[in-house]
Amino acid sequence: LKLTIAFDGRAYAGWQAQACGTAVQDVVERAMSELFGGAHRLHSSSRTDSGVHALGMCAHVDLPSLPAGMEDRKIRLALNARLPEDIRIVEARRVSSFFHARFDAVGKEYHYQIWNHPAMNPLLRNVAWHVPQQLDVKAMREAARFLEGRHDFRSMAANHGYHIKDTVRTLHEVKIVRKAALLTVRISGEGFLYKMCRGIVGTLVQVGRGRFRPSDIRRMLEAKDRRVAGMTAPAHGLTLHRVLYRRGAEAMGRKAPRDRDEHSGTEEAEAE
Amino acid sequence: LKLTIAFDGRAYAGWQAQACGTAVQDVVERAMSELFGGAHRLHSSSRTDSGVHALGMCAHVDLPSLPAGMEDRKIRLALNARLPEDIRIVEARRVSSFFHARFDAVGKEYHYQIWNHPAMNPLLRNVAWHVPQQLDVKAMREAARFLEGRHDFRSMAANHGYHIKDTVRTLHEVKIVRKAALLTVRISGEGFLYKMCRGIVGTLVQVGRGRFRPSDIRRMLEAKDRRVAGMTAPAHGLTLHRVLYRRGAEAMGRKAPRDRDEHSGTEEAEAE
Numbered sequence: 001l002k003l004t005i006a007f008d009g010r011a012y013a014g015w016q017a018q019a020c021g022t023a024v025q026d027v028v029e030r031a032m033s034e035l036f037g038g039a040h041r042l043h044s045s046s047r048t049d050s051g052v053h054a055l056g057m058c059a060h061v062d063l064p065s066l067p068a069g070m071e072d073r074k075i076r077l078a079l080n081a082r083l084p085e086d087i088r089i090v091e092a093r094r095v096s097s098f099f100h101a102r103f104d105a106v107g108k109e110y111h112y113q114i115w116n117h118p119a120m121n122p123l124l125r126n127v128a129w130h131v132p133q134q135l136d137v138k139a140m141r142e143a144a145r146f147l148e149g150r151h152d153f154r155s156m157a158a159n160h161g162y163h164i165k166d167t168v169r170t171l172h173e174v175k176i177v178r179k180a181a182l183l184t185v186r187i188s189g190e191g192f193l194y195k196m197c198r199g200i201v202g203t204l205v206q207v208g209r210g211r212f213r214p215s216d217i218r219r220m221l222e223a224k225d226r227r228v229a230g231m232t233a234p235a236h237g238l239t240l241h242r243v244l245y246r247r248g249a250e251a252m253g254r255k256a257p258r259d260r261d262e263h264s265g266t267e268e269a270e271a272e
Numbered sequence: 273l274k275l276t277i278a279f280d281g282r283a284y285a286g287w288q289a290q291a292c293g294t295a296v297q298d299v300v301e302r303a304m305s306e307l308f309g310g311a312h313r314l315h316s317s318s319r320t321d322s323g324v325h326a327l328g329m330c331a332h333v334d335l336p337s338l339p340a341g342m343e344d345r346k347i348r349l350a351l352n353a354r355l356p357e358d359i360r361i362v363e364a365r366r367v368s369s370f371f372h373a374r375f376d377a378v379g380k381e382y383h384y385q386i387w388n389h390p391a392m393n394p395l396l397r398n399v400a401w402h403v404p405q406q407l408d409v410k411a412m413r414e415a416a417r418f419l420e421g422r423h424d425f426r427s428m429a430a431n432h433g434y435h436i437k438d439t440v441r442t443l444h445e446v447k448i449v450r451k452a453a454l455l456t457v458r459i460s461g462e463g464f465l466y467k468m469c470r471g472i473v474g475t476l477v478q479v480g481r482g483r484f485r486p487s488d489i490r491r492m493l494e495a496k497d498r499r500v501a502g503m504t505a506p507a508h509g510l511t512l513h514r515v516l517y518r519r520g521a522e523a524m525g526r527k528a529p530r531d532r533d534e535h536s537g538t539e540e541a542e543a544e
């Protein structure tokens with residue numbers, strides 16, 4: 001079963017269980033147990049950090065069998081009836097038993113919202129970062145272009161204790177959309193390091209305030225040192241917008257993939 | 273002093289003091305007293321109902337004098353420092369002492385948000401109405417055209433105990449904007465009756481669900497009876513977007529208007 005999940009990250013310590021706080025994963029697994037009985041382990045496309053939101057988080061769960069006559073639509077309704085209002089199953093769908101929410105993912109898209117006005121919009125205070133100073137969006141867009149493509153993003157990501165060998169990632173697009181006072185930074189890429197999106201947005205905002213020049217981005221990436229780049233933007237502006245899967249990954253009757261092992265090494269790095 | 277005010281209506285019993293609950297007006301007046309000393313009475317463009325939000329509510333307050341050297345910007349910052357996070361002064365501006373937030377208003381624009389998807393978006397659950405059934409937006413747009421112009425809106429508004437003589441209002445535009453699952457109904461007009469926007473949106477949604485035909489709107493307006501129209505949409509989807517003022521109404525050195533008396537009769541009707 002493939003689940004597409006949306007949640008308001010405010011009340012949670014991220015997707016996966018941490019030392020303290022409730023994890024979104026635990027709450028969804030509990031709803032699965034209530035509905036189907038037994039214990040169920042969700043495998044997600046990625047983790048999200050404490051306070052980060054999601055509209056299109058994906059996860060799969062292996063179920064030996066589903067109750068006869070229970071349509072996908074009914075599973076979604078039954079799960080939502082067992083979940084709090086701040087977590088919603090957007091879609092539940094039977095997919096190939098070989099489908100893997102993490103290993104079959106080929107890309108992700110994050111949206112970061114910034115309210116760029118002297119006074120905060122009270123209706124967006126939980127989903128956007130308030131930046132009261134005027135931002136030079138043209139400079140931010142110029143800087144964003146240096147981030148697109150294949151780079152070592154060590155300078156933009158948090159280290160988080162454990163050692164990551166491979167910090168090279170490919171970003172397809174870093175796009176800044178302005179609609180009145182609302183700036184949305186859309187970042188899509190193959191994979192993301194821990195706190196990489198927030199490091200990118202924090203740095204872009206500092207470009208917008210004149211603290212860095214757009215061309216400084218190149219120097220930052222080359223330095224491979226977190227200290228040379230800008231600040232980390234707060235978690236509550238970030239939303240995992242969607243996860244992209246390889247063609248046919250969900251198709252019923254799909255054969256077992258042979259290339260699974262080579263992916264497992266990236267597990268610890270795939271978190272924002 | 274003219275104030276433009278944004279607030280998240282969830283925690284409040286509307287703009288003006290009711291029998292129970294906190295009114296937004298009281299909270300802003302208290303912040304004014306803290307800042308300037310003494311008691312200050314805010315005169316607003318309109319009232320909003322319990323739970324309704326605002327991004328561009330306008331109000332004025334008569335101040336005998338402002339502290340020397342206190343710029344408009346500083347007044348805004350000082351007031352925001354004394355207000356809770358769910359109420360923000362978007363702008364504070366010295367205007368003509370003849371400016372009146374209600375009598376000089378020539379129009380208002382409300383936005384009503386609908387999340388039209390089987391599962392609610394948890395990030396919008398406090399600012400949009402969840403309509404899970406598929407809506408025929410084309411039929412809704414056709415129905416909306418019957419509402420534009422000058423009509424007696426008695427059938428769309430709540431009676432609310434007191435008697436209103438004149439229920440004729442002019443709507444400039446009723447526009448439905450669709451962006452993926454998010455429908456926004458933008459309603460702009462000269463004036464609004466109590467719960468009129470929500471009556472209009474509830475009726476339009478019932479047109480979208482096939483309960484009424486678009487042409488039924490004409491019959492509903494002619495009936496002048498609330499019972500023939502559709503349901504009242506919930507408060508939390510509605511936002512007072514902005515208030516429009518007559519040209520030059522705020523200009524310093526403006527002369528006293530002569531036509532104030534004729535407006536005062538509409539006071540009780542100007543509430544949504």
